[in-house]
Amino acid sequence: MVDLIEYERGAQVAVSPRGLSRFRSMPVSKIISALFRDPRHFQITALSTLVLLGAFYYAFGLPLWHVLSCVGSTVATQFVGDKITGRRFDARSPLISALSITLLLRTGSIWLSLAAGIIAIGSKYVVRWRGKHIFNPANVALVILALAFDSAWVSPGQWGAAPWLAIALFGVGGAVTKKASRWDVSLAFLASYAALVLARALWLGDPLSIPVHQLQSGALLVFAFFMISDPKTTPNARLARVIYAALVAIVGFTIQFALFKSAGVIFALVLTAPLVPFFDNLFPASRYYWPNQIRKPVSQSPVAQPEGVSHDTVQT
């Protein structure tokens, strides 16, 4: 139901004059409220804060060229993709993907940074099913590059497991996913993962400090609140999302603890993403739209492409 309310709000914004011009006639308070209406603004703010925290507090190897090439390549790819498909360009989604890649991808090669952005955004235009892209853009780019190149990797230990960071991520991540109506995915994922590591600890007879340490992992929480929660690549219905999140947790846990590969959840998301269309078939519900997108008619009949749709096409 939360989705529907978001939709109505979205439709209102979408009929107003497009672009920055609509802000000119608005009082400041309205501009601020308009800015806060779009969950992407929350995401961009939160992810940028994490990038700054990573660069300056945690001293990740985050060279400026990496940040710039991630941002440049995602935004440029989106621009080209929108031009080809005739959609209105919107830099916000590629910016979110760019920040996620900046945070997670480690590489010493500018070419791989650039490639990450192109693969991420390119996948949105190429791998689609019924007008919805299949893979979380940043996620698929990370996995392809980490598997294909020795010089690209993910550092799951980079955030450590400090309690204060876990609490902060819970707070900020909770607010962001609430805004995008995807807190259910994050919580279902974390609850399932917690159940699995707790069950493992109980079976092994390990002290509770071990699963607690595993759950405090900054990398796990960043994944839960900023990657799996992408409204565009999660199932449309809430029940489907909860089941899907649990599935990602099970696959991720298996990769981590049975195959002994780090960053298991990141691989799990790519492996399970192709199942999302099946979930959408099994549990029909209306799709998520960003506030500036016009809601697509539910029917599957050929419809003219509504203007203002950023990266959803209508399946003909």
Add this chain to the structure above:
Amino acid sequence: MILSKLKTALTGGVAMSMLAVGAPAAAFCGFYVAKADTDMFNDSSRVVMTRDGDRTVITMASDYEGDPTEFAMVIPVPTIVTKDQVHVSDVTLLDHLDAYTAPRLVEYHDGNPCVSDEYMKRDRLDMAPPVVAMGSSIESEAAYLGVTIEESFTVGEYDILILSARESSGLQTWLTSNGYKIPPAANRILDSYIKQDMKFFVAKINLEEQAKSGGEMLRPIAVAFESPKFMLPIRLGTVNSKGSQDMFVYALTRNGRVETTNYRTTKIPTDVNLPVFVEDDFDSVYPAMFTKAIDREGGSGVVMEYAWDMNWCDPCAADPLSVAQLRELGAFWVGDDGDMQRGGVKGQARDVFVTRLHVRYDAQSFPEDLKFQTTGNKENFQGRYVMQKPYDGSMDCKAADRYKKTVNRRQETEISTLANLTGWSKTEIRGKIDASGKGKKFDIDSGSGERWWDDIWGNKK
């Protein structure tokens, strides 16, 4: 100048590297003075992990110096290992690797400020700090207790058993009845390892063999195995420990740096200028600096002290390991074919990247075993501390006044840096400087010195 310093370093009993001798570029990273080797840390253990793909060789060195009859070790291992997979190594290899990777103290010497060219050159050096990116009855008892002796053999001075077990109490009973002292609290941990399908590598000293080898020190044991698990079991070691323990992990890989995946790997502060008295006090300065770095992470942590391509070093605390030494440590991929010229030094190219991780751990902050991954990061990193030594000859010129002021300011900054890095107070540091007599400030007669306005209207004396 270079030669005289080189001589000082050599007479100081320090092995200068091939590179430092051959290539003038070495001076750019400073002249090696001292290193922080593992002797500075009591009760520390050393482990070399050589890994490529799933192939792993772990070489463990014990600093055990007690009665050999009392020595025993129980190490969980991911797979069963046979006699061929176990090897007794040489402790000097580990010492060499330790020296090569140790955080290092280097020095630069200021030139005579009265020799203008020299001064200009040194001035540039000052302005651009030298930061460089740079198994019978035993068996039947075992079977009764659910313990299987998978392998039993003697290698060097060690009698080794590879055990698998069905449950921990049987294993514990068996170990205890066979003379291994296992603390009761270890029971749950053993149980956890059994359920994770780990085997147990159990070693005791064979006194006859030890007498034959004539050695007093226990030699390191190397074990080769193939497993997707890239980890080090530390939990058994934390059971009876009173406080935190130090462990040095030297990881040798083909691809690049090794980092922990379930703990944060941080870097030791590096490339900072420190007061010159540190030269005599590095073995108290570095441990204090390490402790302070660890405190920032909550009193425990994984700290990277060195990460470097094994083909060179700059400055060198010890020569890079030879191909033969690397192969002895398990770097199976390093070929012994084809000599290559590299870095102006005759020798083979060593496709090995070394990462030195210094881990300070206790049960509370390290509840889980250490898990690692190899990354593609080949960026070199070293813990390097610089002493910029002031010119100590006679100076009789105008430039000398300015130089002395610069040095005095620089020394203040160095004291602040040291205070910040070690947690020592500035008063304490000044006390140390006075006691050592090194790095004292220049006396400057404020009345006769050059004032800032002297320069602008040309009314110089």
